[in-house]
Amino acid sequence: MEKQVENKKNERRLTKKGKETRARIIAAAAQLMFERGVSGTSVEDVQNEAKVSASQLYHYFKEKRELVKAVIVYQTEQVLNAQEPFLSHLDSMEALKSWRDAIVQLQIERQCQGGCPIGSLASELSDTEPEARTELAAGFMKWEQSIRNGLQTMHARGELQAEAKPDDLALALLTALQGGLLLTQVYKETRPLKAGLDAMLAHIGTFTI
Amino acid sequence: MEKQVENKKNERRLTKKGKETRARIIAAAAQLMFERGVSGTSVEDVQNEAKVSASQLYHYFKEKRELVKAVIVYQTEQVLNAQEPFLSHLDSMEALKSWRDAIVQLQIERQCQGGCPIGSLASELSDTEPEARTELAAGFMKWEQSIRNGLQTMHARGELQAEAKPDDLALALLTALQGGLLLTQVYKETRPLKAGLDAMLAHIGTFTI
DNA sequence: ATTTTTTTGGATTGTCAACTCCATTTTTTT
DNA sequence: AAAAAAATGGAGTTGACAATCCAAAAAAAT
Numbered sequence: 001m002e003k004q005v006e007n008k009k010n011e012r013r014l015t016k017k018g019k020e021t022r023a024r025i026i027a028a029a030a031q032l033m034f035e036r037g038v039s040g041t042s043v044e045d046v047q048n049e050a051k052v053s054a055s056q057l058y059h060y061f062k063e064k065r066e067l068v069k070a071v072i073v074y075q076t077e078q079v080l081n082a083q084e085p086f087l088s089h090l091d092s093m094e095a096l097k098s099w100r101d102a103i104v105q106l107q108i109e110r111q112c113q114g115g116c117p118i119g120s121l122a123s124e125l126s127d128t129e130p131e132a133r134t135e136l137a138a139g140f141m142k143w144e145q146s147i148r149n150g151l152q153t154m155h156a157r158g159e160l161q162a163e164a165k166p167d168d169l170a171l172a173l174l175t176a177l178q179g180g181l182l183l184t185q186v187y188k189e190t191r192p193l194k195a196g197l198d199a200m201l202a203h204i205g206t207f208t209i
Numbered sequence: 210m211e212k213q214v215e216n217k218k219n220e221r222r223l224t225k226k227g228k229e230t231r232a233r234i235i236a237a238a239a240q241l242m243f244e245r246g247v248s249g250t251s252v253e254d255v256q257n258e259a260k261v262s263a264s265q266l267y268h269y270f271k272e273k274r275e276l277v278k279a280v281i282v283y284q285t286e287q288v289l290n291a292q293e294p295f296l297s298h299l300d301s302m303e304a305l306k307s308w309r310d311a312i313v314q315l316q317i318e319r320q321c322q323g324g325c326p327i328g329s330l331a332s333e334l335s336d337t338e339p340e341a342r343t344e345l346a347a348g349f350m351k352w353e354q355s356i357r358n359g360l361q362t363m364h365a366r367g368e369l370q371a372e373a374k375p376d377d378l379a380l381a382l383l384t385a386l387q388g389g390l391l392l393t394q395v396y397k398e399t400r401p402l403k404a405g406l407d408a409m410l411a412h413i414g415t416f417t418i
Numbered sequence: 419a420t421t422t423t424t425t426t427g428g429a430t431t432g433t434c435a436a437c438t439c440c441a442t443t444t445t446t447t448t
Numbered sequence: 449a450a451a452a453a454a455a456t457g458g459a460g461t462t463g464a465c466a467a468t469c470c471a472a473a474a475a476a477a478t
Contacts, residue, residue, distance in 0.1 A: 013446095013453085013454080014454085015444095015445065015446075015453095015454065015455080017444085017445080017454090017455075018445095018454070018455065021455080021456090035336070036336075036337060037248070037333060037337070039246070039248035039249065040248065040337060042434080042435055042436080043435070043436060043437080044434085044435070044436085052456085053456060053457050053458065054436090054437080054438090054457090054458075054459095055438090055439085055440095055455085055456060055457065055458075056455070056456060056457085058436095058437065058438080059454085059455065059456080060455095063436080063437075064435095064436070064437090113336050114336060115332060115335070115336075119332070119391060120332050122391060122394070122395045123324060123328070123329050123332035123333065123391060123394075124246060124332065124333060126324070126394045126395050127244070127245075127322050127323060127324075127394065128245060128246070128249060133395060133397075136395050137395050137396050137397075140392060140395060140396070168404045168407070168408065169408065171392075171400065171401055171404040171405070172385070172404040172405050172407070172408035172409075173408075174388070174392065174401070175385055175388030175389045175391075175392055175401050175402075175404060175405030176381070176384055176385050176388055176405060176408075176409075177388065178387070178388035178391050178392060179383070179384035179385055179386065179387035179388030179389070179391070179405070180384045180388070182328060182331060182332060182384075182387050182388070182391070183349060183380075183383065183384055183387060185331070185332075185335045185336065186331045186335050186342060186345050186346050186349060187346050187349070188342075188346075191380065192380055192383070192384050193384075195377045195380040195381040195384060196380070196381050196384030196385060196388070198377070198381070199377065199378065199381035199382075199385075199409060199412050200381075200385075200408060200409070200412070202412060203408050203409070203411060203412035203415075206412075206415055222423085222424080222476095223424085224423095224424065224425080224474095224475065224476075226424090226425075226474085226475080227424070227425065230425080230426090251464080251465060251466080252465075252466060252467085253464085253465070253466090261426085262426060262427050262428065263427090263428075263429095263466095263467080263468090264425085264426060264427065264428075264468090264469085265425070265426060265427085267466095267467070267468080268424085268425065268426080269425095272466080272467075273465095273466065273467090
């Protein structure tokens with residue numbers, strides 16, 4: 001009788017040490033790919049940053065593409081975790097405003113570099129890497145869902161007019177955020193991010209009672 | 210007395226044939242880089258697409274980076290020219306709506322592939338290529354300016370309330386457009402683009418008299 | 419007409435990046 | 449304690465890619 005309980009084909013067993021190494025590789029890759037893009041980051045760069053050898057890296061990831069997929073999952077988690085305190089309570093105009101402020105503040109601290117960790121991966125990979133695209137879409141949908149939850153709560157409470165469509169508003173807000181982050185990265189100033197988010201929040205505000 | 214009237218340092222004279230070849234190279238590079246990104250496009254790919262030899266390409270462009278700069282200028286022109294019929298008359302809600310429809314229609318025709326020709330270059334190059342970033346920012350500013358002109362016209366005519374800020378609205382609209390194009394590329398459906406633009410147009414609409 | 423400049427052909431070079439291989443050490447299992 | 453599996457070291461292979469070079473054809477200038 002097999003001990004491995006329903007282990008998917010490729011999923012080897014990893015020791016504690018193995019998991020740590022794997023995690024270190026992903027974190028290093030995520031960092032570099034955020035700064036320089038996927039194709040601007042060589043596997044060797046990742047090796048150096050993570051302090052691992054080539055054989056280690058290829059022991060945990062069949063090829064670069066697979067590492068990239070892991071990075072996408074990782075970055076999605078990172079972004080959602082970092083925003084969690086806000087995302088789980090976006091159910092009032094005040095909460096939305098605080099969220100806006102936190103995002104703007106973060107871009108200031110980053111000196112407007114890097115855009116959105118998921119968005120920039122999406123822009124680079126969507127059209128050429130179908131599996132990456134799927135994963136990225138899933139990430140954005142989780143994000144969208146969090147925003148939607150808050151607006152739906154307001155709607156259910158009667159704090160948004162019946163005609164308001166929380167689903168559309170949530171998606172619109174995410175687009176303004178993404179576009180704002182991109183333009184802020186290009187312009188090297190937070191004006192676009194502020195303009196995009198503020199306009200969208202004002203629009204949501206027109207539905208409040 | 211010099212014949213060359215104020216010729217900038219690097220600007221060699223080009224014969225008619227030379228200009229054609231140069232233009233063919235840029236167009237080919239722009240096309241490929243739109244489809245596969247800058248680092249996904251090799252100089253050799255461009256040679257094949259444009260039917261030129263290596264020496265020709267390097268005769269007109271010192272290095273790949275210089276070709277990329279030319280592509281940025283070219284794509285900015287292309288985008289603005291393509292939208293010109295709309296951009297020069299964005300001075301009514303009807304005009305804005307038609308513009309929205311045209312953009313959505315284009316993405317449908319493209320099957321949601323490719324995002325924004327300028328936006329995707331911006332995402333790939335902004336943080337690592339300072340000169341490219343500057344050029345891209347200039348391109349976006351022209352675009353922003355066109356939108357602003359229309360809204361300012363409405364404002365001056367008294368069709369927008371005095372409190373409305375056409376500058377902010379124009380920038381916000383551009384961010385919604387960029388974010389919408391990105392998410393549409395990732396989701397492979399036009400819903401995000403529609404949601405972003407419609408919300409922003411509705412917001413502008415709240416200022417009409 | 420002839421000199422100069424521009425344009426083109428195409429082979430070549432050097433670098434770098436992804437990935438492989440085999441041996442060795444460490445950890446886990448029995 | 450022995451056997452099996454996992455983790456690591458690091459040199460080596462292969463291919464792709466940016467960029468160069470030398471020579472020749474075509475066009476423009478004088």
